[in-house]
Amino acid sequence: MVKLKILLAEDEPFLGKIIKESFETRDFEVSWVQNGIKAYSVFRSFQPDICILDVMMPEKDGFSVTEDIRKIDTAVPILFLTARSLTEDVIKGFEMGCNDYLKKPFSMEELIVRVKSLLGRSEKHKTNLSIENFSIGNYEFNNTIQELTLGNESVKLSFREASLLKMLIENKNQVLARKLALDYLWGEDNFFAARSMDVFITKLRKHLKHDTNIEIVNIRGVGYKLIIND
Known part of the structure; x- marks a missing residue:
């Protein structure tokens, strides 16, 4: 069975470890990085099925990473993790190309449900790409x-x-x-x-x-x- 791959970019060590282990126990393959520059580099080599990106990261924030990803991949689902709650930030995230966002603190159960939902919609989208x-x-x-x-x-x-x-x-x-x-x-x-x-x-x-x-x-x-x- 081929495992679905998650790119996780989260600079908080404790939270990143929990997310990684939680998804790995559910048979996902997780590549965890702790800054935005590394996130984009790993994205290109790892080719994940979904990306979970923290908005506020060192060296390069989640908005910028998403903008770079969307230049080469318009379909991969992207979910933002954010401690920011301003409406303008949420709208900016969607404009950059994210598919969903989750405000910190959050439960792992909700994150898992949202990831599975995004992956399900992504598969439906892939079957409807014949006319572009x-x-x-x-x-x-x-x-x-x-x-x-x-x-x-x-x-x-x-x-x-x-x-x-x-x-x-x-x-x-x-x-x-x-x-x-x-x-x-x-x-x-x-x-x-x-x-x-x-x-x-x-x-x-x-x-x-x-x-x-x-x-x-x-x-x-x-x-x-x-x-x-x-």
Whole structure:
């Protein structure tokens, strides 16, 4: 049986040891590092199935490590461990490309459940990657490289922007339920995730504003609809 691999980046020795041993007793293979620079280096060689990153680490923080990882891998699930609770920090984490976050202190049981949930959604996502290029009005969207192109002009999207745009396109001219998007892309439906999604919807509207036939409509209390008038 092939073990699922976890990259754990946590600079607190006691907590890192507990997390590592807890997952190893559940048949995961864990590579534990204690700074951000080492985390990125190990990511490239270890090729984990999921990353658990502390936000505040020496040499390189979790945000920066995530940004580097997303340049070469847009699919691997990333979970942040953070002692920070500011809404802006949570939104920044999602914008950088994390899939979930857990505030310290936390129970090991909750961390394990969240990791298993992310791994389950990741497997479903891998089965739905056959089409990665989309036409949206006058735009071309390449989800593999997270790039939106209009004529000779291209804009690089963040991981979260690209993921949300792909869901909107797959539900074109239909309502994308708010809860469905939050559960799938953020892992939960709460205030922080909902506010974060609103921020990304606003960003997508700005990216698509040069084609007047494209509109992202807010269906109050239900979700969003990407309308394309052909």
